[in-house]
Amino acid sequence: xxxxxxxxxxxxxxxxxxxxxxxxxxxxxxxxxxxxxxxxxxxxxxxxxxxxxxxxxxxxxxxxxxxxxxxxxxxxxxxxxxxxxxxxxxxxxxxxxxxxxxxxxxxxxxxxxxxxxxxxxxxxxxxxxxxxxxxxxxxxxxxxxxxxxxxxxxxxxxxxxxxx
Numbered sequence: 001x002x003x004x005x006x007x008x009x010x011x012x013x014x015x016x017x018x019x020x021x022x023x024x025x026x027x028x029x030x031x032x033x034x035x036x037x038x039x040x041x042x043x044x045x046x047x048x049x050x051x052x053x054x055x056x057x058x059x060x061x062x063x064x065x066x067x068x069x070x071x072x073x074x075x076x077x078x079x080x081x082x083x084x085x086x087x088x089x090x091x092x093x094x095x096x097x098x099x100x101x102x103x104x105x106x107x108x109x110x111x112x113x114x115x116x117x118x119x120x121x122x123x124x125x126x127x128x129x130x131x132x133x134x135x136x137x138x139x140x141x142x143x144x145x146x147x148x149x150x151x152x153x154x155x156x157x158x159x160x161x162x163x164x
Contacts (some may be wrong), residue, residue, distance in 0.1 A: 016042065016050045018037075019036065019037035019042060019054065020053065020054035027117075027119070030112075030150050035157075058122070059139055059140075063125060093115070102130070102135070107142070108120065109138070109139050118143050
């Protein structure tokens with residue numbers, strides 16, 4: 001199935017665009033799109049470039065519009081429970097930001113582990129009503145650091161594998 005996915009992508013979508021779009025997806029972001037691009041045949045630096053910008057695309061929209069989206073979900077009886085559970089799940093990730101403020105937001109986005117990243121950081125910043133520009137700046141910088149870490153990891157692994 002993995003090979004079929006890559007052959008479909010290589011046939012119909014330019015790899016750089018595929019990496020960009022995959023990086024826009026929550027949970028995958030740069031953590032998955034950089035290695036995927038490298039495996040699919042892009043140079044690691046090229047995959048990193050497209051993954052970084054793809055992961056940044058949703059950030060302004062999340063920061064500005066997520067609280068409005070939750071309000072909209074709460075207007076329909078069938079989606080009220082979903083909105084409440086989503087909000088609870090996001091609030092559960094606020095400890096680092098409550099403790100360290102904007103520096104915590106930076107660290108939360110920069111940590112390249114599951115459950116952290118630009119989507120989670122943007123959602124938490126939006127729900128906590130953090131100021132837009134400082135949040136955006138620290139998410140941009142945190143994502144740059146996290147992307148650099150994933151780049152080094154991917155480059156190191158691909159260099160090791162090329163020895164064999």
